[in-house]
Amino acid sequence: MSELPVWARTLDAAFGPPLPGQYRAAPEDFIVEEQLDFTPEAHGEHLWLYIEKRNQTTLDVVKQLARLSDVTPRDIGYSGMKDRVAVTRQWLSVHLPGRDAPVDLTERLAAVDVRVLAQARHPRKLKRGVHRTNRFTLRLSGAVVESDSFTARWEALCHHGVPNYFGPQRFGPGGRNLVRAEAVLARGWRKRDDRQGMLLSSARSFLFNELLSARIKAGSWNKPLAGDTLMLDGTQSVFRPDQVDSTLEARAEALDIHPTGILWGVGYAPDESAAQRLETALSERHPALCDGLSRSGVKPARRALRMRLGEPEWQVEEDSFVLRFSLPRGGFATAVLSELMAHPDFASG
Known part of the structure; x- marks a missing residue:
């Protein structure tokens, strides 16, 4: 094929057909926040870190975190794979039985453009697919911003749902x-x-x-x-x-x-x-x-x-549309965008 x-x-x-548009002109135009339905228990062998990354894949951060913590990548847990060209926030876990993380771990991660936003201990490794939703904030620009049908298309997705x-x-x-x-x-x-x-x-x-x-x-x-x-x-x-x-x-x-x-x-x-x-x-x-x-x-x-689009919002900011919505784990924001605008990245059309 x-x-x-x-x-x-x-x-x-x-x-x-939708009009052409641009998204992800910069990483800050595509923000993803992973949302769990529980919190770490504040004790246990695994250190959980809520991190923010930019222009890196989840596996890139896993390798960096393993190296800096002196563990193998198999000792790192994560729930979902997040986009590279984006600003994304997600939880990772590090198996550190009987020892603390390096004292300068946060600073060394910051040096490779990974910010630690929160941390806590937990008895178990973070497993794949345990997060509840991902919250997206997306900025769209280009001809689609001038489309008379954009708001109608958006409202139809909010009312009828999105092809998964x-x-x-x-x-x-x-x-x-x-x-x-x-x-x-x-x-x-x-x-x-x-x-x-x-x-x-x-x-x-x-x-x-x-x-x-x-x-x-x-x-x-x-x-x-x-x-x-x-x-x-x-x-x-x-x-x-x-x-x-x-x-x-x-x-x-x-x-x-x-x-x-x-x-x-x-x-x-x-x-x-x-x-x-x-x-x-x-x-x-x-x-x-x-x-x-x-x-x-x-x-x-x-x-x-x-x-279903969770808590959908949209607003006009200068020459762009800003969309905010949540999707269940496994849902792709590109499935939403391909209904709203034409772009060569999208397989559906």
């Missing part, structure tokens, strides 16, 4: 992660070829985006179909109803529940219901990816097709 496909947007039918696409960063520059995933899955996935599972994730994310795009085109991305597994908003709790009735349709309209799509894996056996026929079509369009994932041993999972 030489390039990623163009995935469907939800708002073009009503408003036409995986962002283009999941697939690497030019989609190279997906190309590598195809090669690895074709010869049989092995852990040593994909230590972090990045290639498996890229393949599953691609298939999910394909399914979501198909359901947008069919008009069912935000409506439960027969055979759908539904997810409660703000949780990972899922259920599969015996039938879709007016009560479920009303809950979906109110963003209380969302249809889900498959993250492909071993043992997935779709039935002949309307929702799962759409998922079966993935194996017909992309047999090598689906077969390779089935043989890899990765377990199937579900992901909501839609996400």
